[in-house]
Amino acid sequence: MTEFLMPSLGADMEDGTLVEWRKKIGDTVKRGDIIAEVETQKGLIEIEVFDEGVIEKLLIKEGEKVPVGTPMALINPDGAEVETKKETASKKKEVELQPIEEKAEPKVMEKLTKDIRIKATPIAKKIAEDKGIDLSQITGSGENGAITKDDVENAIVQKAEVSKTEKVEAPVEKLIEAELYKMEKQPVEVKKERALTPAEAIRSAVAAAMSKSNREIPHYYLEKRVDMSKAMAWMKETNRERPIEKRLLPAALFIKAVASSLDEVSELNAIWENGLQLKNEINIGFVVSLRTGGIIVPVIIQADSKSVGEIMEVLNDIIPRARALKLRSSELSESTITITNIGEGSADKVFGVIYPPQVAIIGFGNITEQAFAENGMLGIRLVVDVTLAGDHRATDGITGSRFLGSLNKYLQNPESL
Amino acid sequence: MNEEEIKNIIFQLLKKIAPDTEPSELKPDENIREVLNIDSFDSLQFIVSLNEKLGIEIPEEDYGKISTLKSLINYLLEKLKSQLP
Numbered sequence: 001m002t003e004f005l006m007p008s009l010g011a012d013m014e015d016g017t018l019v020e021w022r023k024k025i026g027d028t029v030k031r032g033d034i035i036a037e038v039e040t041q042k043g044l045i046e047i048e049v050f051d052e053g054v055i056e057k058l059l060i061k062e063g064e065k066v067p068v069g070t071p072m073a074l075i076n077p078d079g080a081e082v083e084t085k086k087e088t089a090s091k092k093k094e095v096e097l098q099p100i101e102e103k104a105e106p107k108v109m110e111k112l113t114k115d116i117r118i119k120a121t122p123i124a125k126k127i128a129e130d131k132g133i134d135l136s137q138i139t140g141s142g143e144n145g146a147i148t149k150d151d152v153e154n155a156i157v158q159k160a161e162v163s164k165t166e167k168v169e170a171p172v173e174k175l176i177e178a179e180l181y182k183m184e185k186q187p188v189e190v191k192k193e194r195a196l197t198p199a200e201a202i203r204s205a206v207a208a209a210m211s212k213s214n215r216e217i218p219h220y221y222l223e224k225r226v227d228m229s230k231a232m233a234w235m236k237e238t239n240r241e242r243p244i245e246k247r248l249l250p251a252a253l254f255i256k257a258v259a260s261s262l263d264e265v266s267e268l269n270a271i272w273e274n275g276l277q278l279k280n281e282i283n284i285g286f287v288v289s290l291r292t293g294g295i296i297v298p299v300i301i302q303a304d305s306k307s308v309g310e311i312m313e314v315l316n317d318i319i320p321r322a323r324a325l326k327l328r329s330s331e332l333s334e335s336t337i338t339i340t341n342i343g344e345g346s347a348d349k350v351f352g353v354i355y356p357p358q359v360a361i362i363g364f365g366n367i368t369e370q371a372f373a374e375n376g377m378l379g380i381r382l383v384v385d386v387t388l389a390g391d392h393r394a395t396d397g398i399t400g401s402r403f404l405g406s407l408n409k410y411l412q413n414p415e416s417l
Numbered sequence: 418m419n420e421e422e423i424k425n426i427i428f429q430l431l432k433k434i435a436p437d438t439e440p441s442e443l444k445p446d447e448n449i450r451e452v453l454n455i456d457s458f459d460s461l462q463f464i465v466s467l468n469e470k471l472g473i474e475i476p477e478e479d480y481g482k483i484s485t486l487k488s489l490i491n492y493l494l495e496k497l498k499s500q501l502p
Contacts, residue, residue, distance in 0.1 A: 236477060236478075239477050240476070244464060244474055244475075245468075247461060251457070289456075291435065291454070319458050320462070
């Protein structure tokens with residue numbers, strides 16, 4: 001039996017409220033199916049399932065708020081095993097309302113579910129009784145997992161905070177922050193003091209992420225002017241044959257060119273966590289600015305295996321949802337590099353701040369007409385200034401330079417993308 | 418369809434894309450995208466929805482002809498007229 005757990009969409013995310021089950025008991029699910037809609041700090045998120053099987057039991061009710069890591073449903077991988085199910089289900093139930101504390105401690109929780117008897121110090125038992133705290137919901141930090149006075153007091157504080165956060169009007173944006181920030185706790189602490197508006201929540205998430213980046217990542221910056229004449233001519237031709245709703249924008253071409261270049265310079269498709277860890281999938285985060293201020297970074301999964309047209313379709317789907325703060329769990333996490341595209345009519349170039357733990361961010365400026373010299377000739381060309389900010393702990397300028405060279409090559413041969 | 422009706426459709430579609438703005442306050446010669454802060458993605462969505470509403474397909478090379486409210490209305494009126502039997 002597989003447990004389907006409340007997913008973490010970033011280290012800041014402590015809990016989520018189940019808004020709606022999209023599947024019912026007996027339904028067959030496969031990887032990628034939307035199983036539930038959950039309200040988080042980053043908005044209403046459609047939660048995908050990563051296992052296959054038949055839903056045996058739904059462990060929490062709609063409207064219930066549970067910590068990250070809490071089993072939400074049981075999925076039977078082969079649709080049988082009716083016997084063992086009930087037992088597991090009832091045991092798991094005890095974990096549901098586990099205090100928020102350590103989101104990344106599934107093992108502790110599992111251990112607890114097996115140990116039905118509750119160990120607690122006398123003083124802890126007394127306080128719990130006085131304050132109406134259910135000891136079975138608490139993970140003990142004392143000897144042999146015994147619940148201590150501190151554990152109970154923490155649970156009381158958390159209980160109070162949970163009821164406070166329930167009043168938050170638009171928890172949607174906090175999700176962003178979780179997304180944006182799989183890192184530190186401080187910003188969350190600040191937020192808990194009062195309910196933030198969506199714009200404030202996003203602002204503070206961006207602030208936390210960018211501060212961390214600037215504090216920890218030694219950035220190096222590179223820039224390359226890229227002649228866009230051929231790419232724009234190719235796009236014009238292609239768009240002429242496409243119906244309006246399928247027209248391409250330069251952003252789709254940029255994303256595809258970045259993905260293809262990462263195939264060649266894989267060191268930049270990575271994260272820095274106890275050293276450089278290369279990623280197999282090329283999942284590109286694309287910065288979307290919100291009209292109310294702030295940014296959100298949905299991901300284009302496996303961009304290298306998609307065509308430019310397919311990437312455009314993803315953008316058409318994902319950008320409006322990103323702006324409405326309605327993204328799926330997988331669309332807010334998992335990116336392995338970020339692209340920021342300032343777009344036409346605005347700044348000529350943008351020097352990005354890396355989104356940790358990634359190791360690079362690629363910036364595309366405004367596509368403008370510029371004097372461009374080539375082969376001893378000077379002409380007016382459509383040009384874009386592409387920048388790369390790299391994490392110098394992870395790679396050196398020469399790597400970034402190879403990447404920009406490769407990117408230029410692809411943009412000079414758009415039909416090869 | 419007259420000018421007023423087209424204008425109303427334009428305002429309605431722009432409001433959908435930029436809900437925080439007041440498209441009806443646009444002056445005839447102001448650049449729509451600049452004033453309402455509309456990016457290339459939203460601009461394309463606007464052109465797609467104009468096509469859905471009015472059945473007018475605006476080719477890419479005509480984007481330069483529809484940058485202000487006045488020019489956009491004139492462009493659409495012209496196109497609608499040419500569609501008449």
